[in-house]
Amino acid sequence: MMAAERIQPTAGFEPGLIDRLPAVRGRLRANAPLKDVTWFRVGGPAEVLFRPADRDDLIAFLRNRPADVPVTVLGVASNLLVRDGGVPGVVIRLLRGFVEIQADGTDLLAGAGALDLNVAKTAQQAGIAGLEFLCGVPGTIGGALRMNAGAYGTEIKDVLVGAEAVHAGTGEVRTFGVGELGYSYRHASLPADWIFLSARLRGRDGDAPAIGARMAEIQGQRGDSQPIKTATGGSTFKNPQGHKAWQLIDRAGCRGLTLGGAQVSEQHTNFLINIGDATAADLEALGEEVRRRVFETSGVQLDWEIRRIGVAAGDAGAGGAA
Secondary structure: OOOOOOHHHOOOOOOOHHHHHHOOOOEEEEEEEOHHHOOOOOOOEEEEEEOOOOHHHHHHHHHOOOOOOOOEOOOOOOOEEEEEOOOEEEEEEOOOOOOOEEEEEEEEEEOOOEHHHHHHHHOOOOOOOHHHHHHHHOOOOOHHHHOOOEEEEHHHHHHHEEEEEEOOOOOOEEEEEHHHHEOOOOOOOOOOEEEEEEEEEEEEOOOHHHHHHHHHHHHHHHHOOOOOOOEEEEEEEEOOOOOOHHHHHHHOOOOOOEEEEEEEOOOOOOEEEOOOOOOOHHHHHHHHHHHHHHHHHOOOOOOOOOOOEEOOOOOOOOOOOO
């Protein structure tokens, strides 16, 4: 077991939670900053951050953790807004130990922490076609499984054979077929207390150079149309049925709209960006203002695609992750 790292409380969390947690082989850190790991570069700390050494370390932790301690799972926090008061309980970050990718015929076996881009690259190297879209999805396989991520006409459900997950409350491990996950547009019906561990994805035989060319095309289109070099959280709102969110936002006059340090991107209006000194509260409030204006002008209600977690500033001692 590695010794748990401790730092002084910084956001209103009472000390002591880390002392109630079971022994691990990975890393536990109290009041761990999350701001620098989120793509928005905003947000408060995790009351405790846990980086499991591997699958078995995570399963053992979940089986032995106190039942009253909430857990929240992060990947690379690309489509996530952490509120300024931080995240109570234990934040589990799946990094090393969950990033392996292996080709098996026209299948790929990928850990939940594997970057979508790296999965696409591995498929290309193995001559597996059909997974090119993943190079245009910022995030990890675990996040893609949780939200049925997609891009350029393909969603994860279209290439998924099955996924292994562990129950956060009991430590039970199960493999789910794609039909058991209840996928729809940017949604999976599997309860949130199941944590994805890995996935089997299925492509088809392809030509590596042609696959690489398609990936380059996707990445070029993404760079031309999206503010990928700024502090952003990806697509902010889901596309309502029969509409494109960015068009509704543009028609509502929100292009370039600013609140505090947050701005609606002028390049792509379905992206919020941190223009330098935004807080999570700025970004969330700007998103709500966009939703209000879109409803006022079109009668269409936008639903958040970005996942928002944690508590507002000053509420860190309230307990329970949102």
